Each structure stands twice: as C-alpha cells, then as structure tokens.
Amino acid sequence: MTEWIATCRRVREEIGQEARYRHSIGVARTAERLAMAHGAKAVSARTAGVLHDLARLWSKERLLDEARRRGIALDAFDVAHPVVIHAPLSAALAAERFGVRDAEVLDAIRKHTLGAAGMSRLDEVLFLADALEPGRRYDGRAAMLDLALQDLRGGMRAVLKSTLRHHADRNLTISPRTLACARAYGVAIPKELLHA
Numbered sequence: 090m091t092e093w094i095a096t097c098r099r100v101r102e103e104i105g106q107e108a109r110y111r112h113s114i115g116v117a118r119t120a121e122r123l124a125m126a127h128g129a130k131a132v133s134a135r136t137a138g139v140l141h142d143l144a145r146l147w148s149k150e151r152l153l154d155e156a157r158r159r160g161i162a163l164d165a166f167d168v169a170h171p172v173v174i175h176a177p178l179s180a181a182l183a184a185e186r187f188g189v190r191d192a193e194v195l196d197a198i199r200k201h202t203l204g205a206a207g208m209s210r211l212d213e214v215l216f217l218a219d220a221l222e223p224g225r226r227y228d229g230r231a232a233m234l235d236l237a238l239q240d241l242r243g244g245m246r247a248v249l250k251s252t253l254r255h256h257a258d259r260n261l262t263i264s265p266r267t268l269a270c271a272r273a274y275g276v277a278i279p280k281e282l283l284h285a
C-alpha cells in the first residue's frame with residue numbers, strides 16, 4: 090500500500106496537473122473494479138490505470154520528437170493527430186521511469202486510446218476504464234460502466250459504437266486501428282467513416 094501511495098505521488102509530480110492526475114486515479118480505481126469483476130489481475134489493472142496518461146499533456150512537437158527518438162512506429166493518422174502518441178509514450182515512461190516490466194501492463198497502456206484488433210482482457214479493462222471513469226461527464230457514461238461491469242465485451246461494443254458515432258457526427262477522421270478494433274468486436278462502421 091505504501092508503495093502504491095508513493096507511485097501515486099510520483100505520478101502527480103510527473104503529470105504536473107491536478108485534473109489529469111485525478112483522471113488517472115479515477116481510471117486506476119475503475120480499472121481495478123473492472124478487473125475484479127472479470128477475473129483480470131487487479132494490481133496490473135490499477136498500475137496500468139495510474140500510469141496510462143503520463144505523456145498526455147506533452148506538446149505535439151514533443152510527442153513526435155520523443156516517439157522518433159525511441160523508434161516508435163507511427164502511421165499517417167498518428168502523425169496527423171500527435172495527441173494519440175501519448176499512449177505508446179506513456180508505456181515507454183512507465184517502463185523507463187516507473188520500472189514496469191510487465192508486458193501486459195505496457196501493452197494495455199499502448200492500446201488505451203485507439204484500441205487494436207487484438208485486445209487482451211487487461212487491454213479491455215484499461216480501455217473501458219479510461220472511457221468510463223466517473224470523472225468523465227457525458228450522457229450514457231454510468232450506464233455503459235454498469236454494462237461493462239456485467240459484460241466486458243458488451244461494454245467494449247457500447248464504447249466503440251459511441252466513439253464511432255461521435256466521429257461520424259463531427260466529420261472527424263478515425264484511426265485505422267480503432268476501425269480494426271470495432272470490426273473485431275462486430276461493431277458496424279457508420280458509412281461516413283468508410284471513405285477515409
């Protein structure tokens with residue numbers, strides 16, 4: 090427990106912004122609940138949760154520079170929307186600065202923003218916790234969290250559906266990785282998103 094508190098303190102310093110720190114704690118707690126409900130490792134879920142957004146507040150320039158410096162592969166979507174690079178970079182920081190060696194935890198952090206065609210149970214837990222932690226305010230959040238606590242796959246489908254709708258309604262480009270993730274869960278892709 091003391092180690093956990095020490096980790097939280099270091100995360101707070103590293104992130105340097107109260108709102109983003111509170112979100113990280115909210116994700117850690119929600120990930121822990123989801124893991125316990127679905128037989129995933131609660132400690133791994135909590136660790137992935139608290140560390141998932143370490144690079145979230147970095148500038149676009151810094152995200153691109155630090156990714157290139159580490160040889161992180163970027164696709165055209167990443168280069169056009171550098172904010173998403175905070176996911177692989179937060180995984181890199183979890184390893185470099187917090188000594189995380191557990192590949193499952195690092196993978197979950199890497200996939201938390203865009204999802205992927207292949208998601209482990211821990212990947213799903215973190216992805217859902219990030220979207221559904223109580224600090225997030227949008228219609229339907231609480232109901233989707235209840236669903237995710239009952240049914241992990243159902244929760245994934247609901248969150249992916251709402252993400253696709255959000256992008257389609259606003260004419261936003263969507264990452265090919267999120268599309269592949271949605272397809273893997275059998276979620277129908279709105280036709281507006283298929284021209285990309």
Ligand SMILES: [Fe+2]
Binds near residue numbers: 175201
């Ligand atoms: Fe994030």
Ligand SMILES: [Fe+2]
Binds near residue numbers: 112116141142
């Ligand atoms: Fe997040």
